[in-house]
Amino acid sequence: MLYSGGILQYLALHAVGILSSARLSATARKRMSDILFQYHKVNPTTWVYLSSLMTIGLYFKFSRVWSVRNVDLIGLILLAPGLLVVEYGLVKENQNIEQLGYVWLFVTSGIFMIRLLLDPMMVRRPLLEPNLSVGGMTFLGISLLLFLMANVVNSKLTSDDLAGAKGAELVQERKSSAPDDKSLATHGPGYPLLHLLPSISTQMLFIEDAALQTPQEKDLRRDVVRMATARTMAILSHLAVVIGMVLIGYRHFDNIRAGIAAATLYLLLHYTAQFTGRVDHVLPAALLVWAVEAYRRPLVSGMLMGLAIGVIYYPVFLLPLWLGFYWQRGLLRFSLGVITTLALLVASLAFTSDSMAGFWSQVQQMFGWTSLSPQNMEGFWSFKIIDDVYRYPVLVAILAFGFSLALWPAQKNLGTLMSCSAAVMLATQFWHPHGGGLYMAWYLPLVLLTIFRPNLEDRVALSVLGEGWFPKRRANLAGAEQAA
16 A cells, blocks of 8 residues: 555656656566565555554544544544445445445445534534644654655556546547537536546555556557646645645644644545545545635635536535625625636636537536436446435435525634535535545545634634725625624
């Protein structure tokens, strides 16, 4: 799972400019195995045990066994078995096992969602710091980040990794398709060009059989640019998530130790190690984390939220919550940022389509229209445990939940903004037709920040934001406050 020689290999490959060459990467791996005597990858199952023990040792409060913090840690650890069971079922092509893994993930996620909805009511937030010093936590976090990013660079790309990108490429080439063409529906909703990037499997249960054959290597050479782009975006997105979490702790929690602790725990989780190379997982996470970090600048926060909506569509369910947060101050700036960014993304699709039909298909894909009747569903809804027609009541429930957050809680602060945003993004997993439950990065960073946050009742828009653009509206708000 983690390569002890990954950093050295990365530097060697980067020096000669061949980061995406599968054959030379395999040769470098063999040489590192010779240098580091009998070094082998850590098995994913073994890493679950190791990371779980490290999580307990670093964060578990033994002096307060029944604290909410300890319950949260147990919940995070319980997410890992579901991921392992799903992967094992996929490898063994056993749908019953895979189905069990998705059921496990849905049940665990449902419990976490209840926890997040109860968080705004937890007014007392005792300071429960990690069991390691700031220096030790920083060293551990940097080490984990380097090893995980080296994994992205060094991992072998299999035919399965490229399958999604190949399918998206065929869709892109069919620019004259009819308006009712369903090809794009084989992918999750979001920005169509994002699907051109291949997945990168950084952790597999069975590694020996993952070697590429010569014909596949020839195909890989034609995809060097896309692979290099995917690796670069994955690395930068993880770096953005970590830096954003640390800055939120430093600037908004007034406690950099809490930010470092949350970021280190994010890097320590089994999920992060398993899906390190998935851009469609981590890129939206980075955008949402930075939207929270920039919440005092509504225009910037709105632009980041608009970009997140354009990339994966599902953050659109966050708009009622965020508009409710900025209702008294910053509403216009936030709305303008969202609308402007979405307009630019739609305009960019016009340059990738040669026909109006192709452009309209991509717009439908970007705004989630294809997810209403998806093709080739994967995950929980593909097993017919429950007829997929029940996805629509789930969607209605998510919509009702999202709109209710515009009114509740009435007084929204930064704490409720984070916990409720995490709850909404977690809820979308129950609707997502393509591997719903696996896209934990969409909510995990916000969950971790919620777990480590202090009391933030004073971080409301009216008190922390600068004055708006229209003095008349500001004067009306001031008059209303005096009258109250």
